[in-house]
Amino acid sequence: SAGGEDLTAALRGCGYEPATTAGGSIDLRNCPFHRLAREHTELVCWLNLHLVRGVLEAGGHQPGRAVLAPRPGRCCVVVDPPEQEPEATAARRPHRGGP
Template sequence: MEDDSRDDALDSISALSDPARRRLYDYVSSRDTPVGREEAATATGMSRTLAAYHLDRLAEAGLLETGYSREPGRQGPGAGRPAKRYVRSERETTVSVPERDYRLLAGLLTDAVAVDDSGRLLASLTAAAEERGRAGSAPTVPLVQELRDRGYEPADGTQGADAGITLRNCPFHRLARQHPDVVCGINHALIRGVLEGRDDDPDRAELVPPDGRCCVFIRPAP
Protein backbone atom coordinates (compact mmCIF):
# COMPACT_ATOMS: atom_id res chain seq x y z
CA MET A 1 0.00 0.00 0.00
CA GLU A 2 1.56 3.29 -1.07
CA ASP A 3 -0.70 5.82 0.61
CA ASP A 4 -1.87 5.96 4.21
CA SER A 5 -5.22 7.14 5.40
CA ARG A 6 -4.85 10.27 7.52
CA ASP A 7 -5.32 8.30 10.77
CA ASP A 8 -2.83 5.63 9.71
CA ALA A 9 -0.32 8.30 8.76
CA LEU A 10 -0.68 10.00 12.13
CA ASP A 11 -0.18 6.67 13.89
CA SER A 12 2.95 5.99 11.83
CA ILE A 13 4.45 9.39 12.54
CA SER A 14 3.65 9.16 16.25
CA ALA A 15 5.62 5.90 16.41
CA LEU A 16 8.75 7.95 15.74
CA SER A 17 8.16 10.26 18.71
CA ASP A 18 9.97 7.79 20.96
CA PRO A 19 13.73 8.62 20.78
CA ALA A 20 14.76 4.95 20.88
CA ARG A 21 12.48 4.08 17.97
CA ARG A 22 13.70 7.06 16.02
CA ARG A 23 17.33 5.94 16.46
CA LEU A 24 16.46 2.45 15.33
CA TYR A 25 14.46 3.68 12.34
CA ASP A 26 17.27 6.01 11.27
CA TYR A 27 19.81 3.21 11.55
CA VAL A 28 17.76 0.67 9.58
CA SER A 29 17.04 3.33 6.94
CA SER A 30 20.75 4.03 6.56
CA ARG A 31 21.60 0.43 5.68
CA ASP A 32 21.54 -1.08 2.20
CA THR A 33 20.84 -4.60 3.48
CA PRO A 34 18.30 -5.96 6.00
CA VAL A 35 19.27 -5.40 9.63
CA GLY A 36 19.05 -8.00 12.39
CA ARG A 37 18.07 -7.28 15.97
CA GLU A 38 21.58 -7.81 17.35
CA GLU A 39 23.13 -5.42 14.86
CA ALA A 40 20.47 -2.77 15.47
CA ALA A 41 20.85 -3.07 19.25
CA THR A 42 24.64 -2.72 19.09
CA ALA A 43 24.48 0.24 16.70
CA THR A 44 22.00 2.17 18.84
CA GLY A 45 23.35 1.28 22.27
CA MET A 46 20.41 -0.63 23.70
CA SER A 47 19.68 -4.17 24.76
CA ARG A 48 18.65 -6.73 22.16
CA THR A 49 15.31 -7.26 23.89
CA LEU A 50 14.48 -3.56 23.90
CA ALA A 51 15.62 -3.16 20.29
CA ALA A 52 13.45 -6.09 19.22
CA TYR A 53 10.42 -4.57 20.94
CA HIS A 54 10.83 -1.19 19.27
CA LEU A 55 11.66 -2.69 15.87
CA ASP A 56 8.46 -4.72 15.95
CA ARG A 57 6.46 -1.63 16.93
CA LEU A 58 7.93 0.21 13.93
CA ALA A 59 6.96 -2.71 11.70
CA GLU A 60 3.41 -2.68 13.08
CA ALA A 61 3.23 1.04 12.29
CA GLY A 62 4.16 0.30 8.68
CA LEU A 63 7.51 2.10 8.83
CA LEU A 64 9.62 -1.06 8.54
CA GLU A 65 9.17 -4.32 6.67
CA THR A 66 10.32 -7.68 7.98
CA GLY A 67 11.73 -10.89 6.59
CA TYR A 68 13.85 -13.84 7.67
CA SER A 69 17.37 -14.73 6.57
CA ARG A 70 20.63 -16.10 7.96
CA GLU A 71 23.65 -14.01 8.82
CA PRO A 72 25.60 -13.00 5.69
CA GLY A 73 28.19 -15.66 4.88
CA ARG A 74 26.52 -18.32 7.03
CA GLN A 75 24.97 -21.05 4.93
CA GLY A 76 24.49 -24.81 5.08
CA PRO A 77 24.44 -27.12 8.11
CA GLY A 78 25.27 -25.40 11.37
CA ALA A 79 24.36 -21.96 10.08
CA GLY A 80 21.43 -21.73 12.49
CA ARG A 81 17.85 -20.74 11.87
CA PRO A 82 17.01 -17.69 9.76
CA ALA A 83 16.71 -14.59 11.95
CA LYS A 84 14.19 -11.79 11.71
CA ARG A 85 15.49 -8.79 9.78
CA TYR A 86 14.17 -5.33 9.06
CA VAL A 87 14.28 -2.89 6.14
CA ARG A 88 12.66 0.47 5.65
CA SER A 89 9.18 0.27 4.17
CA GLU A 90 8.59 1.57 0.66
CA ARG A 91 5.27 3.02 1.79
CA GLU A 92 5.10 6.80 1.87
CA THR A 93 3.74 8.47 4.98
CA THR A 94 2.73 12.11 4.75
CA VAL A 95 0.69 14.23 7.14
CA SER A 96 -0.61 17.73 6.44
CA VAL A 97 -2.58 19.77 8.96
CA PRO A 98 -4.95 21.01 7.67
CA GLU A 99 -5.13 18.52 4.83
CA ARG A 100 -3.54 19.53 1.54
CA ASP A 101 -3.02 17.46 -1.60
CA TYR A 102 0.15 18.74 -3.21
CA ARG A 103 0.91 15.26 -4.53
CA LEU A 104 -2.21 15.39 -6.70
CA LEU A 105 -1.14 18.72 -8.16
CA ALA A 106 2.41 17.45 -8.73
CA GLY A 107 1.02 14.37 -10.45
CA LEU A 108 -1.19 16.42 -12.74
CA LEU A 109 1.70 18.69 -13.71
CA THR A 110 3.97 15.72 -14.35
CA ASP A 111 1.29 14.04 -16.46
CA ALA A 112 0.99 17.20 -18.54
CA VAL A 113 4.74 17.40 -19.12
CA ALA A 114 4.89 13.72 -20.09
CA VAL A 115 2.30 14.10 -22.89
CA ASP A 116 3.71 17.35 -24.29
CA ASP A 117 5.20 16.18 -27.57
CA SER A 118 6.81 19.56 -28.24
CA GLY A 119 9.20 19.16 -25.30
CA ARG A 120 8.79 22.81 -24.38
CA LEU A 121 7.20 22.12 -21.01
CA LEU A 122 9.98 19.73 -20.05
CA ALA A 123 12.66 22.18 -21.17
CA SER A 124 11.07 25.00 -19.15
CA LEU A 125 10.66 22.82 -16.06
CA THR A 126 14.23 21.53 -16.30
CA ALA A 127 15.57 25.07 -16.55
CA ALA A 128 13.45 26.13 -13.58
CA ALA A 129 14.73 23.17 -11.54
CA GLU A 130 18.35 24.06 -12.24
CA GLU A 131 17.73 27.70 -11.33
CA ARG A 132 15.93 26.68 -8.12
CA GLY A 133 18.88 24.48 -7.21
CA ARG A 134 21.32 27.36 -7.73
CA ALA A 135 19.22 29.87 -5.83
CA GLY A 136 18.54 27.53 -2.91
CA SER A 137 22.03 26.10 -2.49
CA ALA A 138 23.79 26.53 0.84
CA PRO A 139 27.55 26.90 0.18
CA THR A 140 28.34 27.32 3.89
CA VAL A 141 26.89 23.88 4.66
CA PRO A 142 28.78 20.66 3.73
CA LEU A 143 27.40 19.18 0.53
CA VAL A 144 26.43 15.89 2.17
CA GLN A 145 24.48 17.78 4.84
CA GLU A 146 22.68 19.90 2.25
CA LEU A 147 21.69 16.80 0.30
CA ARG A 148 20.50 15.17 3.52
CA ASP A 149 18.39 18.24 4.33
CA ARG A 150 16.81 17.95 0.89
CA GLY A 151 15.78 14.35 1.58
CA TYR A 152 18.32 12.51 -0.59
CA GLU A 153 19.85 10.46 2.24
CA PRO A 154 23.42 10.57 0.87
CA ALA A 155 25.87 7.83 1.78
CA ASP A 156 28.36 8.58 4.54
CA GLY A 157 30.33 11.73 3.80
CA THR A 158 33.73 10.14 4.39
CA GLN A 159 32.95 7.64 1.66
CA GLY A 160 31.65 10.37 -0.63
CA ALA A 161 34.92 12.27 -0.64
CA ASP A 162 36.78 9.33 -2.20
CA ALA A 163 34.15 7.33 -4.03
CA GLY A 164 31.51 9.86 -5.02
CA ILE A 165 28.16 10.34 -3.31
CA THR A 166 25.38 7.81 -3.69
CA LEU A 167 21.92 9.18 -2.93
CA ARG A 168 19.95 6.49 -1.13
CA ASN A 169 16.52 8.11 -1.41
CA CYS A 170 14.59 9.84 -4.17
CA PRO A 171 12.46 12.67 -2.71
CA PHE A 172 10.22 12.32 -5.77
CA HIS A 173 9.99 8.52 -5.70
CA ARG A 174 6.28 8.18 -6.39
CA LEU A 175 6.33 10.50 -9.41
CA ALA A 176 9.60 9.01 -10.67
CA ARG A 177 7.97 5.58 -10.81
CA GLN A 178 5.18 6.96 -13.00
CA HIS A 179 7.26 9.16 -15.31
CA PRO A 180 10.96 8.33 -14.82
CA ASP A 181 12.18 10.17 -17.90
CA VAL A 182 10.51 13.39 -16.81
CA VAL A 183 11.18 13.32 -13.08
CA CYS A 184 14.72 11.98 -13.24
CA GLY A 185 15.67 14.68 -15.73
CA ILE A 186 14.24 17.37 -13.47
CA ASN A 187 15.95 15.88 -10.43
CA HIS A 188 19.26 15.79 -12.29
CA ALA A 189 18.86 19.46 -13.22
CA LEU A 190 18.06 20.39 -9.62
CA ILE A 191 21.23 18.76 -8.28
CA ARG A 192 23.32 20.31 -11.06
CA GLY A 193 21.97 23.66 -9.91
CA VAL A 194 22.85 22.91 -6.29
CA LEU A 195 26.45 22.14 -7.29
CA GLU A 196 26.73 25.22 -9.48
CA GLY A 197 25.38 27.39 -6.66
CA ARG A 198 28.25 26.12 -4.52
CA ASP A 199 30.81 27.03 -7.22
CA ASP A 200 31.21 23.31 -7.80
CA ASP A 201 31.30 21.45 -11.12
CA PRO A 202 27.68 20.66 -12.11
CA ASP A 203 28.94 17.86 -14.38
CA ARG A 204 29.79 15.88 -11.24
CA ALA A 205 26.07 15.04 -11.15
CA GLU A 206 25.52 12.05 -13.41
CA LEU A 207 22.19 10.54 -14.41
CA VAL A 208 22.36 6.79 -13.80
CA PRO A 209 19.76 4.03 -14.13
CA PRO A 210 17.77 3.94 -10.87
CA ASP A 211 17.97 0.79 -8.76
CA GLY A 212 15.64 1.74 -5.94
CA ARG A 213 17.74 4.78 -5.07
CA CYS A 214 17.93 8.26 -6.52
CA CYS A 215 18.73 8.40 -10.23
CA VAL A 216 21.64 10.82 -9.70
CA PHE A 217 25.18 9.91 -8.66
CA ILE A 218 27.69 12.62 -7.72
CA ARG A 219 31.20 11.83 -8.92
CA PRO A 220 34.20 12.54 -6.68
CA ALA A 221 35.66 16.03 -6.83
CA PRO A 222 38.89 16.22 -8.88
Protein backbone atom coordinates in the same frame (compact mmCIF):
# COMPACT_ATOMS: atom_id res chain seq x y z
CA SER B 1 34.83 12.88 -0.07
CA ALA B 2 33.07 14.06 -3.18
CA GLY B 3 32.36 17.50 -1.84
CA GLY B 4 32.41 17.58 1.92
CA GLU B 5 29.85 17.97 4.63
CA ASP B 6 28.42 21.17 3.12
CA LEU B 7 27.40 19.32 -0.03
CA THR B 8 25.90 16.32 1.75
CA ALA B 9 24.02 18.67 4.11
CA ALA B 10 22.62 20.61 1.14
CA LEU B 11 21.52 17.36 -0.52
CA ARG B 12 19.86 16.23 2.73
CA GLY B 13 18.06 19.57 2.82
CA CYS B 14 16.57 18.75 -0.60
CA GLY B 15 15.22 15.43 0.70
CA TYR B 16 17.99 13.11 -0.51
CA GLU B 17 19.83 10.52 1.60
CA PRO B 18 23.45 10.98 0.41
CA ALA B 19 26.15 8.41 1.16
CA THR B 20 29.80 8.75 0.18
CA THR B 21 31.20 5.60 -1.43
CA ALA B 22 34.67 4.12 -1.00
CA GLY B 23 35.51 5.50 -4.46
CA GLY B 24 34.66 9.05 -3.37
CA SER B 25 31.38 9.52 -5.23
CA ILE B 26 28.08 10.34 -3.55
CA ASP B 27 25.19 7.90 -4.01
CA LEU B 28 21.71 9.19 -3.30
CA ARG B 29 19.97 6.32 -1.53
CA ASN B 30 16.47 7.57 -2.20
CA CYS B 31 14.40 9.59 -4.63
CA PRO B 32 12.45 12.40 -2.93
CA PHE B 33 9.98 12.18 -5.81
CA HIS B 34 9.58 8.37 -5.91
CA ARG B 35 5.77 8.45 -6.06
CA LEU B 36 5.80 10.71 -9.10
CA ALA B 37 8.71 8.76 -10.62
CA ARG B 38 6.57 5.62 -10.92
CA GLU B 39 4.52 7.19 -13.70
CA HIS B 40 6.88 9.89 -14.99
CA THR B 41 10.33 8.33 -14.62
CA GLU B 42 12.09 10.25 -17.40
CA LEU B 43 10.77 13.61 -16.21
CA VAL B 44 11.66 12.94 -12.56
CA CYS B 45 15.18 11.73 -13.41
CA TRP B 46 15.74 14.89 -15.47
CA LEU B 47 14.43 16.97 -12.55
CA ASN B 48 16.74 15.15 -10.08
CA LEU B 49 19.76 15.63 -12.34
CA HIS B 50 19.23 19.36 -12.71
CA LEU B 51 18.29 19.87 -9.06
CA VAL B 52 21.51 18.17 -7.92
CA ARG B 53 23.53 20.13 -10.51
CA GLY B 54 22.02 23.33 -9.10
CA VAL B 55 23.00 22.30 -5.57
CA LEU B 56 26.55 21.63 -6.78
CA GLU B 57 26.80 24.95 -8.61
CA ALA B 58 25.38 26.92 -5.67
CA GLY B 59 28.02 25.32 -3.43
CA GLY B 60 30.87 26.24 -5.77
CA HIS B 61 31.28 22.70 -7.10
CA GLN B 62 31.43 21.50 -10.72
CA PRO B 63 27.78 20.89 -11.74
CA GLY B 64 28.84 18.33 -14.36
CA ARG B 65 29.83 15.95 -11.55
CA ALA B 66 26.13 15.01 -11.22
CA VAL B 67 25.42 12.25 -13.74
CA LEU B 68 22.53 9.93 -14.53
CA ALA B 69 23.27 6.40 -13.32
CA PRO B 70 19.88 4.76 -12.66
CA ARG B 71 19.78 1.70 -10.41
CA PRO B 72 16.84 0.05 -8.66
CA GLY B 73 16.06 1.36 -5.19
CA ARG B 74 18.13 4.55 -5.46
CA CYS B 75 18.01 7.96 -7.03
CA CYS B 76 18.98 8.01 -10.69
CA VAL B 77 21.73 10.57 -10.02
CA VAL B 78 25.26 9.97 -8.72
CA VAL B 79 27.73 12.73 -7.85
CA ASP B 80 31.18 11.85 -9.17
CA PRO B 81 34.26 12.71 -7.10
CA PRO B 82 35.85 16.08 -7.87
CA GLU B 83 38.58 16.09 -10.49
CA GLN B 84 42.04 17.13 -9.39
CA GLU B 85 42.47 20.85 -9.88
CA PRO B 86 45.70 21.58 -11.80
CA GLU B 87 46.70 24.34 -9.35
CA ALA B 88 46.15 22.08 -6.34
CA THR B 89 48.21 19.32 -7.91
CA ALA B 90 51.04 21.75 -8.69
CA ALA B 91 50.91 23.20 -5.18
CA ARG B 92 51.55 19.76 -3.67
CA ARG B 93 54.65 19.14 -5.78
CA PRO B 94 57.94 19.80 -4.00
CA HIS B 95 59.81 22.85 -5.22
CA ARG B 96 62.92 21.83 -7.13
CA GLY B 97 65.17 24.88 -7.12
CA GLY B 98 65.06 27.84 -9.47
CA PRO B 99 63.96 31.38 -8.76
